[in-house]
Amino acid sequence: MFHIKAKCFPINFACRKLEIRHNRLAVVRFALIGFAVLAILNEYLVYILKPVVSWPAIKCNKTEHCTKILLVADPQILGEYKENFLARFDSDRYLRNTFTTALQFVKPDGIIFLGDLFDEGSVATTDQFNRYCNRFHSIFQLEKLTGADTETVFIPGDNDIGGENNEIIRSEHVARFRKKFDTKDIHFIKDVQITKVNKLLRTYPVLEDKSSNGKFKLNIAVSHMPLSTVISPFTEQVILNVRPEFIFSAHDHKSYALLTLKEDGKMLYYEDMKYNAFKGGISTWTFQAAKSTNYSVITEIVVPTCSYRMGSADVGYGVIIHGENSEQITYHVLWLPSRLPHLWLYVIFISISSAFIWCNCSSLRRLYFKYCK
Numbered sequence: 262m263f264h265i266k267a268k269c270f271p272i273n274f275a276c277r278k279l280e281i282r283h284n285r286l287a288v289v290r291f292a293l294i295g296f297a298v299l300a301i302l303n304e305y306l307v308y309i310l311k312p313v314v315s316w317p318a319i320k321c322n323k324t325e326h327c328t329k330i331l332l333v334a335d336p337q338i339l340g341e342y343k344e345n346f347l348a349r350f351d352s353d354r355y356l357r358n359t360f361t362t363a364l365q366f367v368k369p370d371g372i373i374f375l376g377d378l379f380d381e382g383s384v385a386t387t388d389q390f391n392r393y394c395n396r397f398h399s400i401f402q403l404e405k406l407t408g409a410d411t412e413t414v415f416i417p418g419d420n421d422i423g424g425e426n427n428e429i430i431r432s433e434h435v436a437r438f439r440k441k442f443d444t445k446d447i448h449f450i451k452d453v454q455i456t457k458v459n460k461l462l463r464t465y466p467v468l469e470d471k472s473s474n475g476k477f478k479l480n481i482a483v484s485h486m487p488l489s490t491v492i493s494p495f496t497e498q499v500i501l502n503v504r505p506e507f508i509f510s511a512h513d514h515k516s517y518a519l520l521t522l523k524e525d526g527k528m529l530y531y532e533d534m535k536y537n538a539f540k541g542g543i544s545t546w547t548f549q550a551a552k553s554t555n556y557s558v559i560t561e562i563v564v565p566t567c568s569y570r571m572g573s574a575d576v577g578y579g580v581i582i583h584g585e586n587s588e589q590i591t592y593h594v595l596w597l598p599s600r601l602p603h604l605w606l607y608v609i610f611i612s613i614s615s616a617f618i619w620c621n622c623s624s625l626r627r628l629y630f631k632y633c634k
Contacts, residue, residue, distance in 0.1 A: 262590055292614035299610055305604040308362045317545045319367050319580060319593065323580070325513050328451040328479075331369040332579030334511035337420060338396055340381025343387060349396075352605075357400045359567060359597050363578045364535050366595070371411060371450030372403070373578045375511035375564055376418025376485030378442075381436060383423035383524060404591035412450045415442035416457050418485040420513065434619040435462070452585055454625050456503050458484040461493055465503055479590070481507045489519040489561040496521075500559060506550040507590065508561035509581075514573040516565040516594055518546070523557050534562070534594065535575060542595040543562035544577075562592060 276548070294347035321327035336356055341350045373396045379393045398404075403413055419425035422434045424453075446466035448455040458465045465482075482488075489508065520530040536542045548560050553615050562574075564579040580593040 276360065287398040290608075291475040292617070294580045295610060295614070296607075298605060303606065304358075308358050309599045309605070311363060312366050313597075316366060316595050317543045317593050319582065321582065321584065326585050327584045328371070328453050328581075328585070329367055329368050329369045330374045330450055330453065330581040331363060332375060332509060332564045332581065333372060333401075333567055334375040334376075334564035334579065335377040335571060335573060336397075336400075337377050337566070337568050338400065339570060340379065340385065340393070344380075344421065348570075350518055351497055351600075352568065353396060353400050355377070355569060355600050356567065357402075359578075360401055361565060363595050369411065369580070371414065371448075371453075371455075372407070372417065373414040373455065373509070375418045375483060375509065376416045377511065378415070378418065380420055380570075382389060382421040383419065383428060386439070390437060390441075395586055412448055413435070413443070414450075414455050414457070414483065416446045416459070416483055416485055417442075417518070418460070419461060439459055446624055453581075454480045456480060456482045456510075458482050458485075458487060458488065458503065460484050460486040460495065461538055465499055467502070478509075478585065480505050481509060481581075481606060485509065486510060486512045487519070487561060487563055489521040489559075501509075504558065505564065506562070507548065509564060510561060511564050511566070513563055514571045515563060516575065516577070516579075518548075519561040519563075521561060523559050523560050529558065535596075543590055544596060546592045548590050548592060550588040550590065565594065567597065574599070608623050626630040 265587040267311065321329075338356070339352050341349075344352075359452065378397055379390075381388055382390060382393060385393060417435070417438045419428070421438050423430040447458045449456075456466060480503070480504050482499060488499060488512075499508075500521075517530045518534055522529060534546065535545070536544050537546055540546075542604040548562075562579070565575060566573055567575050567578055569576055575596060577594045577596040581593060582591040582593070583589075
């Protein structure tokens with residue numbers, strides 16, 4: 262029976278076979294070209310188009326010089342306990358691409374990392390912590406990308422040294438973080454003083470009399486954990502003794518602002534900060550500095566996470582602009598391109614392409630069994 266069918270339909274079978282193989286090759290070529298186009302869009306063009314399409318203009322008043330500060334909150338470089346190599350690689354690459362894009366867009370005078378540099382820093386061994394630090398420097402490339410005049414400030418988060426959910430803060434963890442990163446508690450970025458507050462350890466630097474210090478015109482406090490969300494004696498001490506005009510913090514992976522009474526630390530107002538409807542829907546806000554002699558309200562601004570792995574749909578970097586003769590600051594949020602939908606596009610595209618290729622292979626098998634069995 263086999264020999265009869267093979268002799269009766271050799272030309273028809275061969276033509277159909279060639280046709281199906283041609284279709285299969287066309288599907289494969291289409292899949293490869295489509296994947297290449299998708300990869301170029303997701304891995305390169307999106308980082309070029311995002312600043313052009315949606316980021317607010319970062320500029321100073323034409324009549325004065327200004328200070329520009331880039332805020333990096335909760336990058337939380339993935340650890341080796343919970344995540345596999347591919348997850349760590351993709352997260353690291355996303356952070357590197359977005360940070361480089363933001364750095365080139367802002368051209369800041371200073372950069373502040375608001376804690377939680379690592380996701381598993383507080384539970385890492387010494388060798389793991391050293392590897393995490395090497396990955397951090399590989400991702401952000403501060404020595405390569407920033408100039409000699411760019412001041413960089415680091416503060417520890419609970420995932421760096423411990424302290425959240427009753428986790429013990431070990432002195433050796435605090436010491437190794439300070440050894441790898443800066444140990445100063447007060448920094449100056451041009452005319453802005455940066456005062457580091459550690460809510461985890463309940464510490465802050467003792468300041469000199471502000472009136473005798475002519476190095477700065479604006480004093481801001483930076484803390485990993487927000488100070489005003491829960492009113493405490495520590496918050497009142499910081500406001501009384503540090504006397505900041507603004508507080509910038511992170512930890513919550515969200516973007517919002519709090520207004521707090523300086524006298525007793527009571528929260529007056531909460532504002533979600535995604536887009537400013539009063540400025541045409543862009544992510545830009547203007548705040549008045551809370552000078553101790555004239556104002557009784559202080560503003561705390563919480564910066565969103567810049568990592569897409571932290572469970573937040575909206576991720577971005579913060580930017581502070583302060584004019585040299587101004588008692589105001591302009592605050593921007595640079596919202597980043599979503600990564601998870603792009604990864605799902607890869608999965609969907611590969612699944613559909615594989616299905617088409619499999620269908621073509623199935624047609625060839627059915628043809629074989631029809632004419633040759």
